[in-house]
Amino acid sequence: MPGKLKAKIVAGRHLPVMDRASDLTDAFVEVKFGNTTFKTDVCPKSLNPQWNSEWFKFEVDDEDLQDEPLQITVLDHDTYSANDAIGKVYIDIDPLLCSEAASVISGWFPIYDTIHGIRGEINVLVKVELFNDLNRFRQSSCGVKFFCTTSIPRCYRVAMVHGFVEELVVNEDPEYQWIDRIRTPRASNEARQRLISLMSGELQRKIGLKVLEMGGNAVVGYLQCFDLEGESGLVVRAIGTACTLDKLSSGSAPNTTTHVHPNTAPASNACNSPSKDGKESPLAHGCRSTHNSPVHSACSSQRLSQNFSVSVPTLIFTGMGSGGSAGKEAGPLKTLLRQQTQTALEQREFPFFTLTSFPLGFLVHVGGVVSARSVKLLDRIHNPDEPETRDAWWEEIRQEIKSHAKALGCHAVVGYSESTSICEEVCILSASGTASILNPRYMREGCLDIGNTDHRFEEPSPPSCGFCHIPYDELNMPFPAQLTYCHHCRRQKVPDVLFTTIDMPSEAAVSGKGCLIQARLCRLKKKAQGEVNATVISNLLPFMEYELHTQLMNKLKLRNMNALFGLQIQISVGENMLLGLASATGVYLTALPAPGGIQIAGKTPIDLSNEHHILTIQKRINDTIAKNRELYQINPPELTEEVVGSPIPEPRQRSRLFRSHSESSDELSELDLSHGKKDAFVLEIDDTDAVEDIHSLLTDAPPPSGFYSCNTEIMPGIYNWTSAVQMFTSVRVFRLSNVNLTNQGLNKIFTDLCENLLKSFYFKLRSMIPCCLCHLNFTVAVPEDELIQVAVTAVAMTFDKDQTQERTADKPVTKGCSETEEQLQFPLELFADSSSTNTQTSSKISGVPESTGVSPRAASVDYGSFADRCSTWLELLRLKAHTIRRGSVKTSRRTQSLAHSASSLDRCSPLPEGRSRSLRSNRSFGGGSVTVVKMTPLSFLPGTRIIKYLGIINMFFIRETTSLREEGGVSGFLHSFIAEVFAMVRAHVAALGGNAVVSYSMKECMLMENPHKNQAQCLINVSGDAVICVLETDQEPMSSTTSIGQTCTSGAT
């Protein structure tokens, strides 16, 4: 009996009137854990009952403690008939199982009913006493800490990164059980909520076990998702990154937090923020100049086993290196590095990391985005205890990702995530990440002391550009691309464009501000069933990927930028259409070459009027580019000619491409869709489609002045955040009324939908100007035939305008970490490791032989009968690709002074001694009787320091109504439901003693409506990390209290 759970029911308030006659309620409470139930006395005739119960004690296994939620049901006593349920509270007691998190749960919880919503509140106290050494109980994994945050949580130091953990559990969905026909909707909803709560508890426990096995003590970047597969069942799956974290003592803690401060900004804590500085470039030093070009690799396969599945061509967006003679020393070093790391990584089946920002020195080079999709047909899960089918599906996808990464010369994938889109029996599984090379130090036992290692790098390649340097072998590139010397250090090669799924490393040298870039696409498809349907979908996917990619590239160039961070591509499937949405944050990295312009070319030059038209468009485009340069304050330093690396001769590239191609076993897979060949990007107008495309390119309105937006944690180029934040969720559903829609019509609608959402945000938040919308996370779905749903969660943060201007004025090139002084202390140490490496290896000069040469798809699935079809669409793609990318190369190059490179080291490191602050306060309360709880999708709150993580929040709610009209229609229904979800999250956080939720996200928002029956149902799943934070500028807890109140005030307007 390893644990005793104790619960006490104190009081209720604001209860609903359950007895019409007296206008009162006779309430009592049932407290249930596992199979044990206790009841309080009835508190007669009161809407604000005081039960003040004894302590109810449950003696339970710790395994159950992890799996089960504490279930509190408030009922109205009725002498003559059955007692009426008022509502329930589920309390996840996981946070109490970890000594470092919360010690007691105490507070007011909203009483929630799936039909009526929140009905009053109940005050509850919960404690847990654990009796035994937890580690002896192998079935449980109490004590493993979970974090949604995709960086090393501030106030922790990472001792070791163990790697990828994943698990999934399946079950039958209660909604589809036969019993559902006879029970009430309420009972059915509650069964579902409870089951999912149980399943996620179990999942977390199992993942915890894996972590313990690996020797870790925490999961960072924990991402849990539900797949509601309908008839075929319910899947709860999770991925994360196992780590060993050391709690920073309070003395050292301050530096962890450093980052939040506006000035230090993004970079600061080692993990959190966008700044993942990990890329410490010392290792990277092999500079090779490169140009990037995105590559498409396509492969599809059909599995003939009982599960129909199609794996769809996947994209690798990368910068490719080709050519030059330049990075000589780089080669050997790289090899060595790779070898080292490989040993560390090879033990792992999947060298994947869900982190998006990294401790200093972790990330060495970035190859590009790798992604894989696969279309599956769902069938019933026969045996819930053996979820092998689903496991196998994911395994397959992960293998594919792994091989793509290898093709890019990378041994790891960071910023990794997985998702699904389900429509009836068809399911698209997607995974994506950023291929990269990591510093092995973090993966070896006992390596870790970043802080202490000293390292002096003789010729360090500045951290501000190191991660841009190509990781792959330029002599044997998997795809063609143009490389140039790094504009920053001029020693290694960089691609011309870099796409990644991670946050921008804080030390990256950027010019100007970044901005949100979205590519949106709709494709109609015929309704179909079964395999036919799956085939149709899988045939469409590559086109969609391709077009999304083209759009992204065009929009990037139009904004005069050369890199994308935080790239997420979502493809949603509906009965009669597919929706694709790619979001990313564009920036101008000064290490990469300046983007060329966009050139319009007519196909039929004979036509004079056409020519004129083209000229007009060309002018508009040029104007837009110029305007954007100003808008985003892009002002790269001048370069001197000498620096320029010679572009690799085209023919050679070509041939290389083809060669590698032929070497690889599958004929078709190499598809060159790269746009990167020339600096000026040529768009050919050959039909009306193209015209449309160009128009749509130009219709994206820039944000109104005073606003910026990005989908990463922080906006590059803004450092001086104030503490005002406003997190929000917005959902829109558009009904397509026109039956005869064309793809173009749909695209327009979809684009407008997204653009209008943004415009709405700007308008609503206008009082916060100057302000940046951060972490804009768009989720699209096709809930029904004619409906398009877009849900957005983001946070608006204000910043101090004056400072910004000053700063930009002074130094056109800003870096993630602007403060050299403080940061320098550590950063230097990082290089130690690498320098030694360097000396050892430098003797070898030759380029890196090896693995890079492997074609991307080598590892992937069998093609079988699908080959034919594939070849067809590949042909098509290729044709299209050629038309699009034709043009001359006009490169303009500039050199950049190295002046700032030194400063770019980041500040993130965990052990800063720079500013230590004593932190004493634990909680801060806002005014009023209700604790103010701030929420943010970011891993930090500007101006504050996180002093404690209290545990993960992972909540699933169902809400249903049979009086839709009375609740204000579907908007009214969802509006109150979302408000209720926020309220429940806040209440749980407050009860844990916290005052904020970081890394908050709404993972699911599934709405079904039937206005004719006056009914609607909605499911929402949210997660985040509950934390205590204090104002950074204050030592005194008191003052932080007030300021939190104020902040929230200011955010409110």
Place this chain on the structure above:
Amino acid sequence: MTSHNRNLVLKGGWDKVVNEMAMELDVFVGNTTIMDEEVYQLWLDGYTVNDAVKVRMEGGVLEECEASADVLLSDTMDQYRTFQMCERLLHSPAKLANQLLFQIPPHRQAVLIERYYTFDDAFVREVLGKKLSKGTKKDLDDISAKTAVTLKSCRRQFDNFKRVFKVVEELKGPLVENIRQHFLLSDKLARDYAAIVFFANNRFETGKRKLQYITFQDFAFCAGQLINNWTVGAVDNMVEDMDVDLDKEFLQELKELKVLITDKDLLDQHKSLVCTALRGKTKAFNEMEANFKNLSRGLVNIAAKLTNTKDVRDFFIDLVEKFIEPCRSDRWTAADMRLYLTHYTNSAHILDTFKHQVVWDRYMGVVKSCIFKMYHD
């Protein structure tokens, strides 16, 4: 929406705006509840969403923010929904502070409450002194038509009156304080509500044509005087009863004042004292002297009749008819009025045989200040 469409809209194509938004669902929820004070006011004023959008557009908010009409519509709808959801809480404002559904900073909560309970003077003037019953509620559409306050807003204001009335009715202790604490209103607004409750409870007639010129603020002032001086709570605030009802004993004692007009000697003596004091100090002296007996009879009779509920209701109309109108027709200035009433009240103290000084002061103190307040055009 393009600028072309926008122009169209500006020309009045309102339905079009709505139709263009084939939006099935459109919500925006902030962790801190976002409320625009301008929109809140429009909502309180009972504007429909479309009318509110129109008003906002005319206000130029679009130009400021480079937004389009449908952005405005969507924002307005969101806010209206939020207000509707909050409305339940506003009915018992104390709940707003400890509810969990909306995270609203305290100062903003105060604004929400204060604005919700703020009323239109034009409207309150119509229902002041009326029974807050269903019957009155049915007349709200007439009142709406007359006052140009929207029916929706009329209903809210009426319901507020009724709600405050109901809650306070049951409570002991000082009226204003009860209202302030229970509804978290500012002192000023709490006083206004006290007046409304007081008037409704005593059913003072305020609607007659002759009373039309008197503003709500005048009445509220008078109500304050009555509450502070004529109720049970006024003398002894430890008393169980509250200050919604007039002090019965006092009303009874008022009958004794009749001696001032029934006793011929007293009346003459009183008149000569007042006239001596006034002579030479005002142009209206002659009229004052001529009317003294009439005026005195008027005031004393009002006092003497206050034991009848019916006459209590007519208190203000009586003051106007018996005192204010005669004076006005004689063209007394406000200063004349002050002078006259001051001496009229004080002279009574010098009357040897007049024993009811305390009651007289308690009566005249209030009447004097009420008349001062009510004596204007």
